[in-house]
Amino acid sequence: MRSIATRRIFIAAFLVLTLLPSLQMATRWLPELDIDEQRTLAAPPSMAHPDRYLQQANSWFSDHFGLRALLIRLKATVDYRLFRVSDKVHVGRDGYLFYRSTLDVEKPAVDAYLGTHEAAVVEGVRRYAEALQQKGIGMVMVVNLLGDRFLPDKLPASVAERPPLRRIDSLLNKLKQVPNVTFIDSTAILHETERSRPIFHRTDFHWNDPAAYPVAKGVVDAMSRAEGLAGSAWTHPLSYETQSYSGGIARFMPLLRSPTEKSIFVTPSWQWPGGFTSVSGPAPYTDVSHVAPGSKGLLHPVLFVGDSFMDAWMRNGMAAYFEASYRLRWGEGLRLSAITSAIPSDARWVTVQFIEVQQAALQAFADKADVTRSIDLLQARAVR
Template sequence: MTNADDMPGSPRPEVQRRSTLSRRVTTLFVGLLILAFCLPAFLFLTGLQTNTDQISRSERRVLQGLPSFEGDARAYTAQMDDYLEDRFGLRMLLIRLARKVRDNLGENPPNVIYGQDGWLYLGALKYRDEFEGQGSWSNERVERWVESLSNVNAALSARDIPFIAFIAIDKARAYPEFLPEDWQEGTRRFRSFVYQHPDAAQTGLIDAERYVMQAKAAGKKTFYSRDTHWTADGTYDLAMAIMDRFDPDGSLPRYMPAPAQVRESERLLDLDAMAGFERSNEPPALMIGFPQGGPDGLTRLEPTAPDSPHVGQFATVRSDGTHDVGDKRLVIVGDSFADSMLGHFLPSYADIIRIHHGAHLFDVSLDEVLAYEPDAVLFATAERQAAQKDQPFQPIRP
């Protein structure tokens, strides 16, 4: 008797199994695809989405609120489009996923490199080139830096105004042990060439790297693991060395009037933000708030030129210091690495002026510095910014 499975035209059992498995896989794939399309809308409609903040800290902007119809249909629909784009479910997850896909496809180099043990580093090609000794700067730029700092130091010394400068060490050099394994540190460094110049003694330079690495050797975490900047704890020794040079015989309350207080961070660390995160996982013990010297116990920050085209961190900013130290004033020409140290100087000055020195801004002039009638001047910039900038100050006019 002939078996039905052996009859012509009847599929064999293994073929049937493969066909059944194929249909199940196809059904599962289609189901997951439908779920992927529907889940963001479901989370949005039910209010279960996680991105309910009014401000996106990683994008540094206010999210669009639900618009109200006021008679202009075109404006209403445009605002509604913005609202839906800002509020759909899993928004930040999908943005990070799209960014990761673009980075892996080579459409643009990643801004953030994931190192070991959760550490993040700047990933732009120019920063890696500088770290590995392939920076595009020339010896002529080193000469301009040394000449510029020397001229400013001499001009301020003639007015009995102490001047100190430093080029900060970058995070990749301070913590190379957490870098990806394919990053190899080079010896051709812009910072080293400036510090080793025969005329470096005339520049007012202080070796920031020495004090930061000294703090690291003492067990302090000198850089945030998910931010490009150094910690206040890691720069305390450097700040005290600077104050010793500014006022070696004075009786100013240069050392902290009370122990540094640990607090929760109220800001998103920059590498977290660049990687698309809305919250930082940095341990709060590293966020150090210094006792403030104002009459209300707070520090006041205000732009000195509200109409400046450079807003926010790129404006010239005045910070209240301690009011019972006379009218001493410190002027800092620096970038965000200088901002991280402000707390160390607040007990010693009535106010501090910070003139931003970003690599993308024009050179600062000595006239601008002198206009604030400083009692001391500090120039401070990141190693990566210095390597990109032509010179630190505009040439002094004859």
Template sequence: MLSRHRRYFAILAFALLATPLIVGLFRPDSPELILKEGRMLAPAPQAPRSLEALRAFPGEADAYLKDHFGLRQTMIHTQRDLSHPVLYGNEKALIGRDGRMFYLGRDMVRQSAGLVLRDQKVADAADMLAEMHGALSRRGASLLVAVAPNSSTIYQDDLPLWAQKQGRKTEYDLFLADLAARGINTVDLRPVMENARADREAYLMHDTHWTARSAVLAFNAIVEADGHPDWRLDPQSSIGPPSERKGGDVARIIGVEDEVSEAVQELALPPGGKSQDLSPGPMPDWVLSSGRPGPTIMVIGDSFTASYFPPMLAQHVGRAIWLNHRECGFDWNWIDKLQPDEVWWMPTERFLICDEGVRPLNFAGSGEDHSPVVGGTSPDWGRLRWNRP
């Protein structure tokens, strides 16, 4: 039998372990906090119905619980105060030279350095895009692929030697080669971002994302390669004056968002038209209708393009649509319903490969005729919830 002081210690230990779980049941952290860390909220695990699903269940449950326990942000700040990661980084982020912060999740830094090379997964992603290319071609639409580079790909010299590429081949290299072999139109945005960096900051210091100016330069490179040079935007007049911004998604991950700041500029474009949500949630799919004649362009991407590309496109097209790529799990039915003339596949480099077993919903691939859906349920239009003009 436990002695009295050991019983008290056991009760205290149990209370400490149970508190985050109990708080998570009644007052969980907002999903927006996860999105601000530059990643998607882990979904709830499904009841396993096969041996393979049973083996995957512990990992899925662990990822879900990590995102849904209570006091998560408080514990991040406490860990920061105890270990001073602002000086050294931690298992989630790396502080490079000059204080630039790099996200370590999804093997981002190792991916940029060529230290992780998932050949088969890259080939699988290219195969999926080849199937999409075929399905879109049959309906008279086109596909273009342009992957936004990781900040660690562009700021290699800010990283320690172990995290630098040093001539190694990367997944970005493999991906472009695989797409070229399949005849898919691609735009390599790495030289664009390197040129942007030579002039001024291409990415935010304390955040995974590129700057608004870099988004404009990427847009210009894409429309040039896509045969729409008249859609190019002036980087000077398209960007507003600088303002001070505290924190960033990487700074938030390591709990120092209140201690760092930098000057940022945002898009300053005329109103693009009428915007409507296609889905609920903190980063919904959405459409921007300009009210003028012109093609329908659909961008399938992530937070790098969510608030930037529809307003830029709306200066020239009839409709600009943005869909969350959901690690390749976006809903193909939106293509059936909205019938875009062009689809731009634009995940960030760290989302270049699909999550395990994930494919577009309602898309069977090259073996099925993807004719437009007639009738069906209308989208549930809602109010905007993402950071848009």
């Protein structure tokens, strides 16, 4: 009798679990959780294309059945907590997380691209830097390697055992030798910095802000020397604190509760110059800053072209050391000619930063025809 009762309970529980999604879908009696899947969910089926109706209905149901988000989160949590795996994230040692798309797709793609385009990238940088110099504009370049290069001991074995992809190293070595380019070796700076403090978040793709501090300062130091200042325009010391944090990779995993860490963040220790203002836009810039006319001890205006790693420069007070600054952000299709058209008339510096998998930057300099258009734009520019 007990065995029969147990079987009935099991069957009843199975039926309830089977029917719950349909019941939830019909009644929505429980609030649904949200999941950022980085894609557009399937739309309801339409009779506009009868031959595809069943396929559309199946896709729509798969994306919208009741309790879907909860079930996805439950599965992802079990995978992560018990087996230390995730569909879209490499789970490393000591709580370090790495995007699968970055290590599995983007880095191999860049390595393959450089296999055929490295010389074109270097030549494009050389030609463009020379054209800038002829117009009295200095070029500074910073390329950021990602966390897996600095933390190989934190990678899961499945990634650590792969053959290394090192064409990016060859590119950086060549860029260091390009005339008229002030190349800031962020890799060397970060290797020195990691001797005293962490340089990357555990749950986020990015370097932490205190790691960006010496690189941003190195940029300002080099510009200060080039402008003949008695000392560096950069005057503020590094100040930082520890905070609880759950970064973008952690939030990207659809868990019931995202992993957290204790990470370090800068605290402001700089002084904004008199009359300093910073605004979003106008297009094509993401933000623009100015100071009061006649402010002393500042560097000449600069156009910054960078990605999300450059955001950490700004959180370190970078804009406080320029008479004016203008920012552009790398994105698909941003061409060098568009960057050139956006160089303000008062700019004396163009500072280019990009991470090692930023294909938009590599393609911008490898596009020979567009580099030529950019140089033509510079040559038509009046000399100030």
